[in-house]
Amino acid sequence: MRRGLSGWPWRAAALLVALVALWELYVDLGGADPLILPAPHEVARSLWVDRSLLGSNFLVTAEEVLLGILLASVTGLAFSAAIHFSPTLRRAVYPLLVASQTLPIPIVAPVLVLWLGFGILPKLVVIALVSFFSIVVTTLAGFAAVDPDLIKLMRTFDAPRQRTFRHIELPAALPSLFTGAKIAVTVAVIGAVFAEQAGASSGLGYLFEQSIPQLLTARAYAAVVILSAFAISLFALLSLAERWALPWAYQREQAAAP
Amino acid sequence: MIEAPVKEPRELQGDDGVSVELVSRTFRTRRGPVHALASMSLRARPGEIVTVVGPSGCGKTTLLELVCGLQLPDSGTVRCAPAVLMPQRDLLLPWCTALDNAGLALRARGVGRAQARATAAPWLERFGLAGFEHARPAELSGGMRQRVSFLRSLLAGKPLLALDEPFAALDAITRLQMQDWLIEVLASEPRTVLLVTHDVEEAVVLGDRVVVMSGRPGHAVAEIEVSLARPRRRGDPAVVALREQVLAALGVSA
Ligand SMILES: Nc1ncnc2c1ncn2[C@@H]1O[C@H](COP(=O)(O)OP(=O)(O)O)[C@@H](O)[C@H]1O
Ligand SMILES: [Mg+2]
Numbered sequence: 001m002r003r004g005l006s007g008w009p010w011r012a013a014a015l016l017v018a019l020v021a022l023w024e025l026y027v028d029l030g031g032a033d034p035l036i037l038p039a040p041h042e043v044a045r046s047l048w049v050d051r052s053l054l055g056s057n058f059l060v061t062a063e064e065v066l067l068g069i070l071l072a073s074v075t076g077l078a079f080s081a082a083i084h085f086s087p088t089l090r091r092a093v094y095p096l097l098v099a100s101q102t103l104p105i106p107i108v109a110p111v112l113v114l115w116l117g118f119g120i121l122p123k124l125v126v127i128a129l130v131s132f133f134s135i136v137v138t139t140l141a142g143f144a145a146v147d148p149d150l151i152k153l154m155r156t157f158d159a160p161r162q163r164t165f166r167h168i169e170l171p172a173a174l175p176s177l178f179t180g181a182k183i184a185v186t187v188a189v190i191g192a193v194f195a196e197q198a199g200a201s202s203g204l205g206y207l208f209e210q211s212i213p214q215l216l217t218a219r220a221y222a223a224v225v226i227l228s229a230f231a232i233s234l235f236a237l238l239s240l241a242e243r244w245a246l247p248w249a250y251q252r253e254q255a256a257a258p
Numbered sequence: 259m260i261e262a263p264v265k266e267p268r269e270l271q272g273d274d275g276v277s278v279e280l281v282s283r284t285f286r287t288r289r290g291p292v293h294a295l296a297s298m299s300l301r302a303r304p305g306e307i308v309t310v311v312g313p314s315g316c317g318k319t320t321l322l323e324l325v326c327g328l329q330l331p332d333s334g335t336v337r338c339a340p341a342v343l344m345p346q347r348d349l350l351l352p353w354c355t356a357l358d359n360a361g362l363a364l365r366a367r368g369v370g371r372a373q374a375r376a377t378a379a380p381w382l383e384r385f386g387l388a389g390f391e392h393a394r395p396a397e398l399s400g401g402m403r404q405r406v407s408f409l410r411s412l413l414a415g416k417p418l419l420a421l422d423e424p425f426a427a428l429d430a431i432t433r434l435q436m437q438d439w440l441i442e443v444l445a446s447e448p449r450t451v452l453l454v455t456h457d458v459e460e461a462v463v464l465g466d467r468v469v470v471m472s473g474r475p476g477h478a479v480a481e482i483e484v485s486l487a488r489p490r491r492r493g494d495p496a497v498v499a500l501r502e503q504v505l506a507a508l509g510v511s512a
Binding site for chain 1: 323342345349351353414420
């Protein structure tokens with residue numbers, strides 16, 4: 001129950017410090033060209049020096065990612081409900097959903113920009129496209145895990161199918177939806193970077209794209225560091241939200257006296 | 259179509275009994291057919307408590323699902339009043355409070371949340387669950403969960419209760435308490451009851467009649483009338499004698 005959050009930060013931090021120290025040593029000892037792999041202290045300096053530039057671009061990407069995950073959750077839930085209800089749809093649509101995940105985003109993104117313009121819309125679609133699959137898969141597993149005896153019970157209550165869905169299957173699958181969203185967070189951030197590279201004038205992905213040719217590698221890495229920190233924060237935030245919204249999913253047997 | 263929530267002890271009608279005639283049920287599985295029931299017959303008069311006892315896997319759950327209309331027999335006929343299931347495990351919804359779990363049958367019929375709660379609340383109190391209305395199932399003891407589960411099925415307001423090994427998961431002491439409790443409840447809430455168990459003593463203490471089933475494929479091998487007044491003491495020589503009669507029918511020497 002408390003393993004999720006309070007246990008890991010200092011251990012993860014210690015590991016991170018060790019890895020960064022190794023990286024610093026490696027670059028300082030001439031292991032790599034700093035224009036290809038900047039030393040951590042250069043990245044740290046860029047984080048400080050370029051803070052306002054990084055900050056304003058971060059806000060753009062953060063908005064895209066948050067809205068994109070929201071869109072992915074809504075469409076993912078709708079898709080999984082539809083697939084859950086219709087075996088035909090499952091056979092027809094599920095394989096296509098799997099195929100959609102194999103599309104390389106750098107190929108899809110320009111097409112979306114062509115159709116949807118340079119605004120936030122194509123970014124949301126890319127982010128939703130890469131992240132809604134994990135939500136569909138986990139939510140479907142959540143629906144399938146409902147005890148069939150509960151469905152039978154509802155039938156002897158003469159419950160119409162959609163009421164069984166609303167009272168039993170939907171709430172039962174919410175923890176799985178959260179699991180899917182947590183997986184989605186990481187790919188959503190990557191999706192945002194690709195989407196911005198396809199046609200944007202701001203955002204950390206755009207900044208990354210601009211920094212490499214200008215040989216501002218440290219700044220590109222600083223953008224990546226911020227994206228990673230953002231993904232970790234989102235993951236932790238979702239974990240907290242889940243605990244708050246679905247306390248029952250974390251409650252183990254703690255029975256009162258008979 | 260929508261029945262009023264039960265408030266008063268419901269009146270049982272002449273056709274609120276059960277009649278299962280020569281029913282067979284076979285499941286096709288990958289490893290070949292499983293004959294769960296073969297020529298199973300059973301009757302219950304309105305208001306009667308019929309206990310069905312038989313070894314594990316003899317088709318008891320299948321029988322109850324046939325009675326509840328959840329399965330159709332391959333042959334034979336099932337005629338009975340509208341029945342509600344109380345599944346083998348309590349299966350309370352972990353995200354709902356005891357109160358909302360108890361009112362699930364009402365919600366299933368489209369009754370609003372507030373109305374369902376208002377209907378279920380006095381029942382929780384009657385069932386000794388006052389103060390636990392807002393407890394989640396994980397916070398309830400096994401006996402409490404079983405009472406909530408029973409109440410949930412009772413509030414479906416149907417004349418026939420199909421109870422699937424309702425006390426099998428409880429510890430021995432709680433099980434005895436729950437058996438006495440069930441008889442008390444049914445005295446004020448008359449229902450036709452089919453109660454399935456593999457506990458011979460439970461079958462004798464609770465039933466007006468005990469139907470003994472053979473091993474798979476299940477069918478009735480004996481029917482034992484229990485015309486003893488209630489409450490029944492388990493050490494009562496008459497109860498002990500009937501127990502031995504049931505055990506003999508099961509082919510187990512006492
Ligand atoms: N849906 C099913 N598919 C295949 N076999 C089943 C199914 N339901 C029950 N059975 C089999 O039928 C037999 C009787 O099952 P059941 O009615 O659950 O017995 P009991 O409740 O007396 O333990 C068992 O062997 C069980 O494995
Ligand atoms: Mg069973």
